Amino acid sequence: MLLIVLELIGLAVFAASGALAAVRARLDVFGVVVLGLTTALGGGIIRDVLLGIHPPTSLKDWTYLVVPVGAALGVFGFHPQVAKLRRAVLLADAVGLGLFTVSGTATALATGVPAYTACLIGMTAGIGGGAMRDLLLREIPLVLRREIYALAALAGAVVVVVGAKAGWPAAPVTVVSAAIVVAIRVLALWRQWNAPVARGLDR
Numbered sequence: 001m002l003l004i005v006l007e008l009i010g011l012a013v014f015a016a017s018g019a020l021a022a023v024r025a026r027l028d029v030f031g032v033v034v035l036g037l038t039t040a041l042g043g044g045i046i047r048d049v050l051l052g053i054h055p056p057t058s059l060k061d062w063t064y065l066v067v068p069v070g071a072a073l074g075v076f077g078f079h080p081q082v083a084k085l086r087r088a089v090l091l092a093d094a095v096g097l098g099l100f101t102v103s104g105t106a107t108a109l110a111t112g113v114p115a116y117t118a119c120l121i122g123m124t125a126g127i128g129g130g131a132m133r134d135l136l137l138r139e140i141p142l143v144l145r146r147e148i149y150a151l152a153a154l155a156g157a158v159v160v161v162v163g164a165k166a167g168w169p170a171a172p173v174t175v176v177s178a179a180i181v182v183a184i185r186v187l188a189l190w191r192q193w194n195a196p197v198a199r200g201l202d203r
Helices: 002-024 029-051 063-077 079-084 086-110 115-136 150-166 170-191
Strands: none
Touching: 002 029, 002 063, 002 079, 002 086, 002 115, 029 063, 029 086, 029 115, 063 079, 079 086, 086 115, 086 150, 086 170, 115 150, 150 170
16 A cells, blocks of 8 residues: 555656656647656556566556646646746655655565565666656656766665565655655755766767
8 A cells, every 4th residue: 555655646746747848848738648647657667567567557557547647737737837846846756756766666576576676676667757758858868867866766776675675664664765765866956966977078
């Protein structure tokens, strides 16, 4: 139940961020909904495919479709107000990253995969939807070009795995792991941390 609640919250948050990007790209309402769905469901679908869960969880329960569609339509209708909340949107995206990473890692562990596989799948679940969003908008995925994003997700995934292997209570580990992802992501935005790039490139 905890994982389901986390995933639904993450779906709404990621759908809103994808829909806002679609509005800024001047897509029509159908495009806004599609991009919202892709951002919300992309990471989870990649996770389920990697774990051999067929059909993916999000395609078996109508709730997983209604929540992101509702969030996307809400952004489409009230995008001027949402656009003004830039910091809130970035914070919401960080929260979504934390929630999806934690739930993805926990789902992977539940299938019995090795610890390192669970970490990688959890990270992919967190960043997958955003990467697909950027590709549909013909942009290099944010996770590949700037800001600390994937590393934050990986850190949270590692904490989930360590907690599970140590036998710690699931609920506190889930909350702490998601909080670590959010904290790293917010600090990276605040301090403008970026992963290093190759030196000596022509500008």
